[in-house]
Amino acid sequence: MGLRTKIGVAITATxxxxxxxxxxxxxHRTATNQLETARESIETRLGAAVExxxxxxxxxxxxxxxxxxPGPLRAAIDKGKRATYLELxxxxxxxxxxxxxxxxxxxxKHPYTRQxxxxxxxxxxxxxxxxLGTAFACVVGVGLATVAGRRLNASARTAERIAQGDLSARLRPRGGRDEIARLTVAVNTMADALAARLTAEREVTAxxxxxLRTPVAGLVAAAALLPPGRPAEMVQERARRVSGLMEDVLEVARLDGxxxxxxxxxRALGELTRRAVRGVGAPEGAAGAAATAEAEVRIVADTLVETDGxxxxxxxxxxxxNAFRHGRAPVVVEVDGGVVRVRDSGPGFPPELLAQGPQRFRTGSGSGLGLGLGLTIASGQARVLGARLTFANPEGGGAEATLDLRGAVRGPGDAGCGCGGTGTAADAEA
Structure with a gap:
């Protein structure tokens, strides 16, 4: 039941x-006055009749x-009282x-019919x-509730837009000093403060x-000059990781703008998918079979898309x-028309990600599920493409990320891909 209905029902019931x-x-008051007047009249007649x-x-x-x-009247008379009684x-x-x-x-006695x-x-x-008064109150109440409900709905929609990242969303102030006007001012003030803080955060990060870009580049170059050996490999690996992280931070900053x-x-979506997955495997640090695993590409139905490859x-x-790092092999990439699904066999996405989407610099280390910057960059790139990127935990287990490019589809066609085939990133070149 909406607020408008609740207010209307409350005013109508009141x-x-x-x-x-x-x-x-x-x-009650009218009946009492009528009865008192009739009793005075009949008592006067009774007094005259007794005399x-x-x-x-x-x-x-x-x-x-x-x-x-009437029995009650007879009982009162037998007690010696002068009494009146209304018989209905x-x-x-x-x-x-x-x-x-x-x-x-x-x-x-006197008839009481007229009264x-x-x-x-x-x-x-x-x-x-x-x-009629209740109907009028209902109409007025629903009208007032509708006006208030529209203003509150506007506030809620604006707050939702701000929560989704539209920091330019604002409410239009209206005259008045009521609570809804104060809410409008509060929402706009909150949006201004939030936009200022996020802008400052992005600027500082960028x-x-x-x-750090120049020092890190120098560090990578210096690490490459170290004499061969295990210590040199460790330094070079750490330098590459720092350089990669720095590039990711810069990319996030660019995508925020x-x-x-x-x-x-x-482009043919199937070929784009093979090129993207080719050479992408388990990250460094993975153990066991996952360390050598590669993603499997399945082309259910290929299509041509007009997009940024x-x-x-x-x-x-x-x-x-991300599927290899925070899920488990096997990782399957499926192309079905203009939709690409990436599935793994891990524990699934954490509830915070499903509810709020990827958040940069937020990791789930406490639960063993780190998000890092990878999904944040993926969401930003999808937004630039005009595509839709969603995350879910299928019933069969694991995690599933879906990139929907159907808005960019130019038309059906296999583009020479061998639709319906399967393969891995390693054999995609064959």
Whole structure:
């Protein structure tokens, strides 16, 4: 149930409750006043009838020792009281009054039909007024809730856009000092502060990477001049890793900006996939059979796509490397039309990645699943390509990354790929 419905129901229920309470109060007060007025009138008549009977004169409408008297009234008269009683269970409503004079019981009665009819007419008017008032309150409540709901929905959509990375999203301020206006100001202020912090973070990261580029290049060159041996291999390997990490940081900084553009041409997706996967295997440090494993490429249905081949290859290479590093062999890359799926047999993506997407510099070392920069670069490249990159954990286990390039498909065709075939990165050149 949405907020608009909740507010409308609450206002309608409140209006209906107020109408019912007011109707009951008016009904009770009116009935009490009518009965008091009728009792005063019939008690006056009873007093005159008692006086006349004492003087030996009986009025025509006075009952002397009648056979039928309502039980409660007879009980009160037998106790020596002068009493009145409203009888509603007979053919018509009747107001009785009685008193004792010596051995005689003197009773007068008067029809109460007109008062009962007036009360019923009043109840009908109250019901109509209450119903119309409730309907009007419902319309007004739904209208107010709609206006408030639209403003809140705009705030929620803007917050979602900001969370998805659109730091230019802002709410349009409106006049007023209500809570929603304060929320609008708060969301815009939060977006400004977040944009400033992220911009500063990206600038610092890019500047540091740029400053380190020359020293690291010198370090790699110096490491290459070391005499052969295990110590030299270790230094060279560490220098290459630092150089690669620095290049990744620079690439992330470039992808965060808005200047990156895809250089498109028409390519066969199957061949792009083979080129991307060729030579990509388990990273250094993998043990056992995984250390020599290679990704298997399966071409279910090839197609031509108009895209930036270099960026597609970079994206797929990062996905395959991540599958080996944080999953388990076998790693399968499947091309099905304009969709490329990268699957592994590991424990799957962590819930944080599935919920929020790749986050740069965030790793899952506590759970044994590091994300690093590879998936962040892959997501950035996919965004530049206009493609859709999604992550999931299939029911059969493992992790699956899907690169959807169907928006760039030029048309079906095997492009000489041998559709439906399978192979590995090692035999793709054959």
């Amino acid at each position: 209006a209906a409750l107020v109408a019912v309470i007011m109707g009951l109060v008016v009904h 006349d009977h004492a003087a030996g004169v009986d009025r025509p409408r006075t009952l002397i020792n009648p056979d039928r008297i 269970g007979g053919p018509e409503p009747m107001l009785w009054a009685g008193s004792r004079l010596g051995r005689d019981t003197i009773v007068v 009962a009819d007036n009360l019923r007419e009043l109840d009908e008017v109250l019901w109509w007024a209450g119903g 500047n540091i990477a740029h400053e 808005s200047a990156e553009r895809a250089d498109t041409d028409v 270099r960026r597609v290859e970079r994206t797929l290479a990062n996905l395959v490397t």
